[in-house]
Amino acid sequence: MMERTASCRCGQLKATTRGEPVRMSVCHCLNCKKRSGSAFAAQARWPKADVGIEGRSETFIKVADSGNRATFHFCPECGSDVYYEIDGKFDDKFDDLIAVPLGAFDDPYFFKPGYSVWESRKHHWVEVTGDIEHM
Numbered sequence: 001m002m003e004r005t006a007s008c009r010c011g012q013l014k015a016t017t018r019g020e021p022v023r024m025s026v027c028h029c030l031n032c033k034k035r036s037g038s039a040f041a042a043q044a045r046w047p048k049a050d051v052g053i054e055g056r057s058e059t060f061i062k063v064a065d066s067g068n069r070a071t072f073h074f075c076p077e078c079g080s081d082v083y084y085e086i087d088g089k090f091d092d093k094f095d096d097l098i099a100v101p102l103g104a105f106d107d108p109y110f111f112k113p114g115y116s117v118w119e120s121r122k123h124h125w126v127e128v129t130g131d132i133e134h135m
Helices: 030-036
Strands: 003-007 014-018 023-027 041-047 051-054 058-063 069-074 081-087 097-101 115-117
Touching: 003 081, 014 041, 014 081, 014 097, 030 041
Parallel strands: 023 115
Antiparallel strands: 003 014, 014 051, 023 041, 041 097, 058 069, 069 081, 081 097
């Protein structure tokens, strides 16, 4: 079974995923832009049972534009987000999943998004191409 490791910049907090992700997406919402420091964020999701966490984390809770609550886990030493969980108050398709930002992976080249979400907030100069669902 394929294992991938994501970690913070200092290496104290790690998430190890097993198997293939159930969803890979890019998001153009304002929260993801702030979280990633970029024009959009890229992340992959696995069932909680397929993710092992090592190290200490602090949390930050943010209610998304959708109304769902996201709990972000970040390293208390270097501040890097390593994973997050969504409480699907309005949409339970994300319950029991852990999302890991693409940039946290030690080897991020497996990523091929299937979804591009919140495109109503996409920058006009960003073009998302390929076999992808635009939302």
